[in-house]
Amino acid sequence: MSVGSARVCVVDELVERVDDQDRVLGMVVSRQQAIQEGWLHRVAVTVCRDERGRILVHRRSEQVSRFPGLYEVEVGGAANVGESYEQAAARELAEELGVRALPRLLFTFINRSGLSPHWLGVHEAVVPDAVVPDPDEVAWHGWLTEPEVRSALLEWRFTPDSHEAFSRYLAFGTARPCPPRSSSAWNRPREPKACDLSLQVTERLPHERL
Numbered sequence: 001m002s003v004g005s006a007r008v009c010v011v012d013e014l015v016e017r018v019d020d021q022d023r024v025l026g027m028v029v030s031r032q033q034a035i036q037e038g039w040l041h042r043v044a045v046t047v048c049r050d051e052r053g054r055i056l057v058h059r060r061s062e063q064v065s066r067f068p069g070l071y072e073v074e075v076g077g078a079a080n081v082g083e084s085y086e087q088a089a090a091r092e093l094a095e096e097l098g099v100r101a102l103p104r105l106l107f108t109f110i111n112r113s114g115l116s117p118h119w120l121g122v123h124e125a126v127v128p129d130a131v132v133p134d135p136d137e138v139a140w141h142g143w144l145t146e147p148e149v150r151s152a153l154l155e156w157r158f159t160p161d162s163h164e165a166f167s168r169y170l171a172f173g174t175a176r177p178c179p180p181r182s183s184s185a186w187n188r189p190r191e192p193k194a195c196d197l198s199l200q201v202t203e204r205l206p207h208e209r210l
Contacts, residue, residue: 015041015078022108022119031078035116043111044088044121045076045161046103047169050129055149058133058141060159066115069139073149073162074122085121093125098132101125106172113160122165122172146170 017027017039034041048056055073062068075096079088089103103123111120133141144152153163 038116042079043118044085045074046089046123046125048127054143059139061139067159071156071158073166089123096137099127113164
């Protein structure tokens with residue numbers, strides 16, 4: 001990861017091209033080229049839950065090159081050359097949240113809702129609620145119940161992947177019953193204001209590089 005004058009960007013991020021059956025074609029290209037040309041490649045994301053069943057939602061940093069400032073309901077990124085979906089998902093959790101976990105691959109599909117078509121592997125993992133997001137990647141994070149996530153998807157500006165991946169995630173039938181509503185400071189999701197972040201956000205600690 002390197003920091004440019006205005007955006008945090010990944011230098012020489014290489015991916016493997018795959019076909020419409022998700023078979024590796026043996027061609028390694030930059031992710032930027034894959035996006036520009038519309039070549040299929042693999043992306044791994046994880047829906048993170050805590051032990052109470054709440055779902056981690058975060059807002060992307062304004063400094064990232066793709067979808068700055070938008071919210072996401074999953075954590076992830078492109079699979080590196082030679083990585084499985086599970087390996088890529090675990091690496092992204094370590095890099096973005098400072099968490100070592102073994103995400104469970106639920107399903108894959110060709111996602112055409114983002115910048116370019118790609119195979120998306122959707123995982124699920126239970127992680128500690130005191131995650132430590134990388135401040136270069138994550139500007140805000142909080143834990144929401146399923147009903148709160150559904151409302152937030154209608155009201156906040158989420159990445160295209162979030163809508164498609166989360167709707168399929170719920171349809172897949174893996175979502176656990178929502179726990180009783182906690183004594184939250186808000187009755188329905190709304191974009192957090194500077195004055196009330198302390199009521200909604202898990203305490204942010206200095207990012208742990210693994």
